Amino acid sequence: MPSRIDLPRRRLLRAALGSAALAPLASLRFAQAATAGAASDRRFVFVILRGGLDSLSAVPAVGDPDFAVARGVLAQFAAPPLPLDSASDGGLFALHPNLAALHAMYGRGELAVVHAVGLPYRQRSHFDAQQVLESGSPRPYELSTGWLGRAQSRSASASLALATAVPLVLRGPGSVDTWAPSALPDPGADLVARLARMYAADPALANALERARVLHLDGAMPADAMRAGMSDGPPAGPARGGFVALARRAAEFLVQPAGPQVAVLDLGGWDTHANQANPNGPLANNLRQLDAGLAALREGLVAGNAWRRSVIVVATEFGREVAVNGTLGTDHGSGGAAFVLGGPVRGGRVFGEWPGLAQRERYEGRDLRTTTDLRAVLKGVLADHLQVPGARLDNEVFPGSEAVKPLALLRG
Amino acid sequence: MLPLPLGEGRGRSGAFKPHAASPLSGTGLQAGTRTASEGREATRSEPNRRPPAGWSDRADDWLGPDAVWKRVEWATRAADRLGAIVDARALAAQSLGPLLGGATRLQIERAADGPQALALLLLAPEFQRR
Numbered sequence: 001m002p003s004r005i006d007l008p009r010r011r012l013l014r015a016a017l018g019s020a021a022l023a024p025l026a027s028l029r030f031a032q033a034a035t036a037g038a039a040s041d042r043r044f045v046f047v048i049l050r051g052g053l054d055s056l057s058a059v060p061a062v063g064d065p066d067f068a069v070a071r072g073v074l075a076q077f078a079a080p081p082l083p084l085d086s087a088s089d090g091g092l093f094a095l096h097p098n099l100a101a102l103h104a105m106y107g108r109g110e111l112a113v114v115h116a117v118g119l120p121y122r123q124r125s126h127f128d129a130q131q132v133l134e135s136g137s138p139r140p141y142e143l144s145t146g147w148l149g150r151a152q153s154r155s156a157s158a159s160l161a162l163a164t165a166v167p168l169v170l171r172g173p174g175s176v177d178t179w180a181p182s183a184l185p186d187p188g189a190d191l192v193a194r195l196a197r198m199y200a201a202d203p204a205l206a207n208a209l210e211r212a213r214v215l216h217l218d219g220a221m222p223a224d225a226m227r228a229g230m231s232d233g234p235p236a237g238p239a240r241g242g243f244v245a246l247a248r249r250a251a252e253f254l255v256q257p258a259g260p261q262v263a264v265l266d267l268g269g270w271d272t273h274a275n276q277a278n279p280n281g282p283l284a285n286n287l288r289q290l291d292a293g294l295a296a297l298r299e300g301l302v303a304g305n306a307w308r309r310s311v312i313v314v315a316t317e318f319g320r321e322v323a324v325n326g327t328l329g330t331d332h333g334s335g336g337a338a339f340v341l342g343g344p345v346r347g348g349r350v351f352g353e354w355p356g357l358a359q360r361e362r363y364e365g366r367d368l369r370t371t372t373d374l375r376a377v378l379k380g381v382l383a384d385h386l387q388v389p390g391a392r393l394d395n396e397v398f399p400g401s402e403a404v405k406p407l408a409l410l411r412g
Numbered sequence: 413m414l415p416l417p418l419g420e421g422r423g424r425s426g427a428f429k430p431h432a433a434s435p436l437s438g439t440g441l442q443a444g445t446r447t448a449s450e451g452r453e454a455t456r457s458e459p460n461r462r463p464p465a466g467w468s469d470r471a472d473d474w475l476g477p478d479a480v481w482k483r484v485e486w487a488t489r490a491a492d493r494l495g496a497i498v499d500a501r502a503l504a505a506q507s508l509g510p511l512l513g514g515a516t517r518l519q520i521e522r523a524a525d526g527p528q529a530l531a532l533l534l535l536a537p538e539f540q541r542r
Contacts, residue, residue, distance in 0.1 A: 051524035126524055127501065164493045187481075187488045191528055195484065195535060198519040202537045204475050212477035212484070271524035 040156065042385055043254045043310040044262045045297065046148060046169060049290070050130060051270030053316035055336035056357075056368065057283060058099065059084075059113055059350075063092035066357040072324045078279035084113065086349045093350050098287040101295035105341055109348040110298075112409055114377055116335040116352050118318060118370030122363070124332035126271070129317035134169035136375070136398045143399075145172040147378065151388050151397045152262055160253055160260035162246045170264055177260065179253070181245060189217055190269055190282060243267050247293040251300020254310065261386070267293070270316060274327035290314075294341065308343035311385045311410065315374060321366045322357055333367035338377055344385060344410045351377075351407060373404045380406035474540070487534040495527025504533050511538050 057074060060081050061067050068075045081094035082103040093115065095103045105111040120138040121129055128140035136147025149172025152159050159170050164180040192213050199206040243265070250263045267290060272283045294312070301307040319336025335355070341347065355361050355369040363369040375398045382388040382397065383406050394402045474480075500520050504512050516536040523529035 126522075127499075127526070127529075130525065163496065165496045167496050184485075184489050185492045187484045187531075190524065191488065191531055192484070194519050194523070194528070194532060198515050198532060198535075199537060201513075201515060202541070205480070205537055205540065208475050208477050208480040209484075212481035215477060216481055268525050268528070 040261065041257070041309055042261065043259075043301070043306055044381065044386055045250065045254070045310065045312040046262070046264045047294075047312060047314040048130075048133070048167070048169070048264065048266050049270050049314065049316040050266060050268040051126065051272075051316075052129075052318045052320055052332055053270045053336055054272055054276060054283060054330050055115070055316070055319040056322065057276060058096050058287060059115055059337040060094050060096065061092055061115075061354065061357065062094045063090065064354070064357050070322050070357040070359075073277055073328060074324050074330070076277065078284075084350060092354065096287050098284055099291045101291045101298075102339065102341075105294075105298065106348055110343065110345060111339060111341040111347045112345050112349055112351055114338045114340065114351045114372060114407070114409075116355050116368055116370060117338050117372040117374050117377060118335040119374055122318075122334050122370075124318060124334070126317065126332075131168065133315065133317045133374070134167060136378075138400060144168075146170050147397050148172075148262060148264065149174060149176070151382050151386065151392075155261055157258070157261045160250070160263040162250050162263060162265045167264055167266065170262075179249065181242065181249070183242070185242070187216075188269065190271070192217065243289050243293040244296050247297040248300055251297050251304065251306075255301060255304025255306045265293075272320070272329045273325065273331060274329040276324075276329045278328075294339075298341070311340065311342035311344060311381050313377065313381055314339040314341075315377075319368050322362055322368055323366070331366075334363045335368040335370035338374060340377065340381065340409050344412070346409055346411050351409065372407070373401075375401050375404045376407045377409065379404065380409045384408070384410045483535060483540075484531075487531040490534060491527040491529075491531035495525070495530040498526070498530055500526065500529035500533045503530075504536075507533075508536075508538055512536075513538055 054074075056071060060071075060075070060077075062081055062083075064070075077097055079097035081097055082100065083091060084093040084095060084103075084106055085091050093113065095106070102111055106113070119129060119132050121132040121140060123129070131140040132138065134146045135143040136150070137143040146167070146169035148159070149170045152170075153173045155174060158175045158177050161167055161170050161176055161178045162180065163178060166176045166178055170176045192209070195209055196206060196213075199209055246265055250265060253259050254263055267286070269282060269286050272281075275281045276283045278284065294314070297312065298307060301310050315338045316336055318332060318334055320330035320333040322333070323330075325331050351372070353371040355371050357368070359365050361369060379393050379398060379401070382393060383390060388397060390406075393406070398404070474483075500523070504517065504520055508516075513536075516532070516538060519532050520529050523532055
């Protein structure tokens with residue numbers, strides 16, 4: 001029986017938690033409720049990019065003297081990158097040419113970029129890193145609830161996951177609604193490429209898969225190019241166009257006065273070990289999808305008069321290696337980029353401390369070094385936007401994070 | 413993402429059977445259909461039924477590209493629903509044990525996220541040839 005999404009059981013659990021041992025906190029909760037009215041119309045969206053976004057493609061450090069040599073073929077783009085000029089960095093950064101809507105938001109002061117940001121976990125495993133990203137613990141598998149679920153444990157409104165199941169980040173004592181489109185997801189080119197590798201020793205299965213792939217996926221390519229991940233094709237994760245529809249739907253829920261205060265969306269397909277430079281490849285397509293989705297989310301929030309009280313954080317479990325690998329892609333890394341957008345954001349600037357790209361400046365000689373803890377970004381938004389008290393952030397939401405100081409990303 | 417909570421499955425079905433025909437049997441999780449393998453029924457005991465589309469017992473049928481693609485679609489959709497809850501690495505070890513091959517284990521370990529890992533497990537050759 002499905003456990004975490006079963007509604008009656010969740011209600012029972014909440015009732016049990018509510019009555020047990022929380023009496024001393026009950027008066028605190030009433031006090032908070034009296035002052036929380038101001039925060040209750042605020043909206044927060046967390047967008048998880050699963051697979052490890054190549055942040056040096058999304059936010060290239062074009063002004064870094066080592067950029068071209070360090071990145072090799074990945075330093076070139078099919079169209080000119082979009083400059084992120086600001087007084088402080090003198091043209092160090094730009095956005096990938098497919099992030100035009102984000103670039104416009106940056107120009108209007110609605111988007112802040114945080115670079116060389118990452119998790120305290122550095123072992124480069126998707127499973128472990130996503131667990132850390134969502135649980136809010138510095139080590140994987142210590143916590144089975146999520147930082148956002150814990151942050152919202154005292155909220156009057158339910159949280160919303162635009163997915164078929166509640167992601168770890170939202171799990172906690174509070175109630176979570178899920179909403180997913182009726183359209184069923186289709187197999188993506190990335191999954192099929194990995195299947196082909198799994199079937200390599202079984203010629204009958206491998207041949208049948210290859211014939212099926214040619215029939216069903218776009219951009220038919222020879223089998224060995226497929227195995228090397230060199231194909232074009234739809235991005236993994238939601239069906240093509242799915243993320244945009246999901247983002248639009250999220251905005252529709254969020255703008256309602258009794259709507260969720262918090263929503264979470266996923267976009268996968270970022271694990272680009274191959275063929276990153278292809279302007280029609282998985283990375284380029286995914287960036288286009290991300291840009292269109294965030295633009296649609298913004299549009300929906302603006303139309304519902306909610307943009308001025310909404311903050312969206314876009315984060316990934318790790319960035320990728322600085323240097324290109326043998327299949328024109330990149331392998332798992334550490335530091336990367338995150339986006340913070342919304343009406344209240346101090347946008348039009350890049351936050352963080354740039355560590356440089358020369359080999360001696362990389363983490364283990366491979367990755368962009370992490371100079372800002374992602375929890376500083378999340379704590380800053382939770383504190384300033386959702387008014388979660390500092391003590392709760394340090395002890396409950398991000399346990400063990402007292403040394404991590406919140407970043408001041410919002411205006412006023 | 414936690415390893416699958418065995419306690420729940422065990423309490424519900426009465427017995428958890430490792431190395432079963434389907435990675436989901438005995439876990440209490442419904443995936444909507446079950447895998448068949450060479451005429452043998454899945455461990456959930458049911459009266460004689462014709463296998464569902466894509467799961468024919470005849471090699472000619474289930475090795476055809478359309479049958480393969482139907483299973484890929486099914487696995488993608490099942491994994492989309494369950495991939496955030498189920499740890500495919502733990503489930504692979506529990507359901508296949510010593511039968512888990514190196515290629516399958518490697519691809520699951522390298523999967524980009526939970527749903528992808530689970531889809532790969534559901535499509536593992538070890539479940540299709542038993």
